[in-house]
Amino acid sequence: MKKRVPLLITFITGFIVIVSFFVPHRPFGALETETLIWYSIILGFTLLIGVDSLVRLHTRQIRRKKKGWWYSIVFFAGFFYCLTIGIISLIRTPNPFQPGTVFFYGYETILIPLQSTMFALLAFFVASASYRAFRARNLDATLLLITAVIVMIGRVPAGHKLWTRLPGIANWVFDVLQMGPMRGIMIGVALGAVAMSLRLILGIERTYLS
Amino acid sequence: MIFFLIIGFSIVANDTPNDAGGSILITTYNIPEGTQKIELYRLAKGDTIYEEAGLIPPRGECEDVSVVDGVEYLYRVRAITEDTFYVAETKEFISSSPQWFNRTRITVLLFFILFGGVVLVYIELAKKNPKGLFIRKLPALDAIDEAVGRSTEMGKPVLFVPGLEGITDAGTLASITILEKVGKRVAEYGSRVIHPNFDPIVMTTAQETLKTAFSEAGRPDAFNKDDVFYLTYEQFGFAAGVDGIMLREKPGAIFLQGYFYAESLILAETGYSIGAIQIAGTNATTQLPFFVAACDYVLLGEEMFAASAYISREPRLLGSIKGSDLAKLAILCLIGAGVIFGTFAVIANNAGNPSYLGIFNRVLDFIARGNG
Numbered sequence: 001m002k003k004r005v006p007l008l009i010t011f012i013t014g015f016i017v018i019v020s021f022f023v024p025h026r027p028f029g030a031l032e033t034e035t036l037i038w039y040s041i042i043l044g045f046t047l048l049i050g051v052d053s054l055v056r057l058h059t060r061q062i063r064r065k066k067k068g069w070w071y072s073i074v075f076f077a078g079f080f081y082c083l084t085i086g087i088i089s090l091i092r093t094p095n096p097f098q099p100g101t102v103f104f105y106g107y108e109t110i111l112i113p114l115q116s117t118m119f120a121l122l123a124f125f126v127a128s129a130s131y132r133a134f135r136a137r138n139l140d141a142t143l144l145l146i147t148a149v150i151v152m153i154g155r156v157p158a159g160h161k162l163w164t165r166l167p168g169i170a171n172w173v174f175d176v177l178q179m180g181p182m183r184g185i186m187i188g189v190a191l192g193a194v195a196m197s198l199r200l201i202l203g204i205e206r207t208y209l210s
Numbered sequence: 211m212i213f214f215l216i217i218g219f220s221i222v223a224n225d226t227p228n229d230a231g232g233s234i235l236i237t238t239y240n241i242p243e244g245t246q247k248i249e250l251y252r253l254a255k256g257d258t259i260y261e262e263a264g265l266i267p268p269r270g271e272c273e274d275v276s277v278v279d280g281v282e283y284l285y286r287v288r289a290i291t292e293d294t295f296y297v298a299e300t301k302e303f304i305s306s307s308p309q310w311f312n313r314t315r316i317t318v319l320l321f322f323i324l325f326g327g328v329v330l331v332y333i334e335l336a337k338k339n340p341k342g343l344f345i346r347k348l349p350a351l352d353a354i355d356e357a358v359g360r361s362t363e364m365g366k367p368v369l370f371v372p373g374l375e376g377i378t379d380a381g382t383l384a385s386i387t388i389l390e391k392v393g394k395r396v397a398e399y400g401s402r403v404i405h406p407n408f409d410p411i412v413m414t415t416a417q418e419t420l421k422t423a424f425s426e427a428g429r430p431d432a433f434n435k436d437d438v439f440y441l442t443y444e445q446f447g448f449a450a451g452v453d454g455i456m457l458r459e460k461p462g463a464i465f466l467q468g469y470f471y472a473e474s475l476i477l478a479e480t481g482y483s484i485g486a487i488q489i490a491g492t493n494a495t496t497q498l499p500f501f502v503a504a505c506d507y508v509l510l511g512e513e514m515f516a517a518s519a520y521i522s523r524e525p526r527l528l529g530s531i532k533g534s535d536l537a538k539l540a541i542l543c544l545i546g547a548g549v550i551f552g553t554f555a556v557i558a559n560n561a562g563n564p565s566y567l568g569i570f571n572r573v574l575d576f577i578a579r580g581n582g
Contacts, residue, residue, distance in 0.1 A: 018322075022315055025308040028228030039378065043411065050410035057439045068458050077265030111444070118446035122472060125479040135502040182495055185511045187541060189493045191325070193380040193514030195534035198329055200383070204526050205518055207387040208415060209376070 014201035231308030329533035337439025373468020393423030449473035478504035488531025
C-alpha cells in the first residue's frame with residue numbers, strides 16, 4: 001500500500017500529462033499549465049523546509065563551534081537582513097522587487113555583484129581546465145590542442161588578420177566537427193529521458209520512492 | 211476624414227487550429243503602403259456596433275483571444291496611414307471552438323507509439339529471458355566503489371551534488387538512483403556523505419533515499435539527516451556554497467550528478483584542486499566538455515539514464531535500455547536514409563528533375579510538424 005498508492009498517482013498523473021500534450025480541448029489543454037502552478041505552490045511551501053534545514057544547520061555549527069563557524073554568523077546576518085528589508089519593502093509597496101525599494105537596492109548592490117563575481121571566476125577555471133586538457137600527451141590530446149587553437153584564434157580579430165580563412169575554418173569546426181557528436185549525444189539524452197519517463201509511469205523505475 | 215475600401219487590402223478570419231478554443235486567427239493581406247497602425251474591430255452576431263479588439267502587428271497577423279467559443283463574429287480592420295485610412299472586413303461570421311487533437315503533434319504521437327511499443331516489447335521479452343541481455347561496461351559507475359573506498363581510507367567524507375534542477379528533471383531522478391548506490395557503499399564502509407541541495411523537494415527525496423540506503427546496508431544508525439541540507443535557490447550562491455564545503459571538508463570523492471549550468475566547471479575545478487576523485491554525470495550536453503576536462507569519470511548524457519539498470523541488473527530495466535537502443539538504431543538508419551535520399555534529390559533537382567526534392571521537402575515538413 002505504501003508503494004502502490006504513489007505508483008498509482010505517478011501512473012495517472014503521467015498518463016494525463018501525456019494526453020494533455022496531444023489534446024488541447026478542455027480540461028486537458030490547460031492541465032500542463034495547471035500542474036506547473038501546483039508545482040510552484042508546493043515548491044513555495046517546501047522552501048520553508050529548506051529554510052528550516054538551513055537555520056538548523058547553521059545554529060548547530062555555531063553551537064558546536066565547528067571549523068569555520070563564523071561563516072554561519074555571516075549567514076544569519078544575511079538571512080535576517082533579507083527578511084527584515086523584505087518585510088519592510090512588502091509593507092511599503094506591493095512588489096519588493098520594484099526599483100526604488102530597500103529590498104531591490106540590497107538585491108542590486110549586494111546579491112548581483114556577488115553572483116557576477118562568482119560567474120567571473122569561471123574565466124580562471126576555464127583557463128586552468130583548458131591547460132590540463134590541451135597538454136599534448138598523446139595523439140588525441142594533440143588533435144584536441146590543434147583544434148582548440150584553431151577555434152580560439154579563429155574567433156578573435158587577430159585570427160582574421162593572421163589568415164583570412166581562419167574564421168571560416170573555426171566556424172566549420174563548430175558547425176560540422178562539433179555539431180555531429182553533440183547532436184548524437186542530444187538524441188541519446190532525449191531517448192534516454194523518454195525511456196526513463198516510461199519506466200517511471202509504468203512503475204518499473206522506483207528508486208525515487210525509496 | 212475620408213476612408214477607402216481598396217481592392218486587394220483584405221482580411222481573413224479563421225478559428226485558430228489545434229488550440230483549446232477561445233481564439234480566432236486574423237490575417238490581413240496587401241497592407242497599404244505607409245500604414246502606421248492596423249486597428250481591429252469585432253461585431254458579435256446580434257450586436258449592432260463594432261467593438262475595438264486591439265491592434266494588429268505590422269506583420270499583419272494576430273490572434274483574437276478575447277472571443278467566446280460558439281459566438282459568431284464579423285471582423286473589420288482599419289489600416290491608418292498619415293492622411294487617411296483603409297478598411298477591410300470579413301463577409302461571413304466566424305466562431306471559435308476547441309479541438310480534440312493537436313494535428314501538429316501527429317509525428318510526436320507516431321514516434322511515441324513506435325518508441326513506447328519497442329520499449330514495452332523488450333521489457334516483456336526481458337521478463338521471459340532475463341539472461342539474454344547484455345549491457346556494456348560503464349567505468350563511471352564501476353568507479354563508485356573505488357571512489358567511496360578511497361575516500362573512506364583517507365578518513366574523508368563523500369560529497370554528492372544533485373545538480374540545479376528540480377525533481378521533475380529526468381537527470382535529477384537519475385542522480386537519485388546513483389545516490390542510492392553511493393549511499394549503500396558509504397554505509398557499508400562506515401563513511402559519511404554530504405549532500406547540499408539547490409531544491410528543497412530534491413532534498414527531501416535525497417534524505418529518504420539515503421535513509422533507505424543506510425537501512426538496507428544494515429546501518430540505519432549511521433545515517434545523519436543533517437548531512438542532507440538545503441543551500442540556496444541562487445545559481446552562483448549554490449556554487450559558492452558547494453565550493454566552500456569542498457575547501458572546508460576536503461571530501462575524498464565528489465559526485466556531480468544531475469543537470470548543471472555554468473557553475474559546472476567552477477565546481478569541478480574546485481574539486482580537482484583539493485585532489486578529490488570526481489565522478490560526474492549530466493544530461494546537460496553543453497556542460498559535458500567541462501566535466502570531461504576536469505573530472506576523473508563522466509557519465510555521458512544517456513548513460514545516466516541507464517544507471518539504474520546497470521546497478522540493479524533488473525531484467526525489466528535492462529529490457530527498456532535495449533528497447534531504446536533499438537529505437538536509436540532505427541533513428542540512425544532513418545537519418546542515414548534521409549542523407550542519401552536528400553543528396554540524391556538535390557543532384558536530381560540540379561539535373562532538371564525537381565520531383566524528388568519536392569518529396570524530400572514534404573517528408574521534412576511532416577517530421578518538423580512535431581516541433582510546433
